[in-house]
Amino acid sequence: MIEARELTKRYGDRTVVDRLSFSVRPGEVTGFLGPNGAGKSTTMRMIIGLDAPTGGSVTVAGRSYARHAAPLHEVGSLLEAKSVHPGRTAVAHLLALAHTHGIPRRRVDEVIDLAGLGSVAGKRVGAFSLGMGQRLGIAAALLGDPAIVMLDEPVNGLDPEGVLWVRNLLRGLADEGRAVMLSSHLMSETALIADHLVIIGRGRLLADTSVDEFTRQASGGGVRVVTPDAMRLRALLAAPEVTISSSSAEELLVSGRDAREIGIVAAQHGVPLYELTPQAVSLEAAFMELTRDAVEYQSAPADADRKAA
DSSP states (O other): OEEEEEEEEEETTEEEEEEEEEEEOTTOEEEEEOOTTSSHHHHHHHHTTSSOOSEEEEEETTBOGGGOSSGGGTEEEESOTTOSOTTSBHHHHHHHHHHHTTOOHHHHHHHHHHTTOGGGTTSBGGGOOHHHHHHHHHHHHTTTOOSEEEEESTTTTOOHHHHHHHHHHHHHHHHTTOEEEEEOSOHHHHHHHOSEEEEEETTEEEEEEEHHHHHHHHHTSOEEEEOTTHHHHHHHHOOTTOEEEEEETTEEEEESSOHHHHHHHHHHTTOOOSEEEEOOOOHHHHHHHHTGGGOSSOOOOHHHHHHHO
């Protein structure tokens, strides 16, 4: 488990991370999201002791990273895939890491096979593509068989097969009871992998919630109902806290009651339902709306670019 409490980082008069508190729990994939400049990388660096907090604290498995005698057994991390000596082979790089923690050679072979690097294990890392470098970084993160895995943009440079591999890998690690922290700008991929979200902007916490709850709240919680008896169902659902609109004779958009409640009412009164669909926006749309005022670099609208041209 990773626990950050009032975590703060300042560089001079600039506050990069501002009293940030969150947890990354076992058995879940936690998506760590935010615009460029939000403080994600700085936060992850503080978790593994590469940067010292100005204030607050962060612990990994109950203690600071520096206090673990063999930290690779506690948390495996990938922050920068190319932070490897280019003259070393993949297997030499992993063996060097293994020797520092008493990890046997067989484990090196296991993670090489797991990452699909068997055919290039003896090649120098400097000749690796971005995708191969990502696979090596993930192999290094898993070398100590850690209970906590923290990855920053792990699918950068990977082909579709590689992206699917990472998705299944992270889901499998969480299902084994490990805590997984994933930072990514790919919202569609995060939506498929993550159970929980921690979203920050300008160093501050903006959201700490489940993916389903985050997108549901962003959509307003409406439920699309299609029934041949729309007028009758509307009357049955009517209540002071319920709002019902309609775009066709057989369709209702209901706010104030969830899908389960609507289904129970319809079943009790014999109203047939053709469709009962909670209306959730995409994770990307919800994220863009939440972080709109926290974006450090605002792009000009496309039509403004055309006019300027």
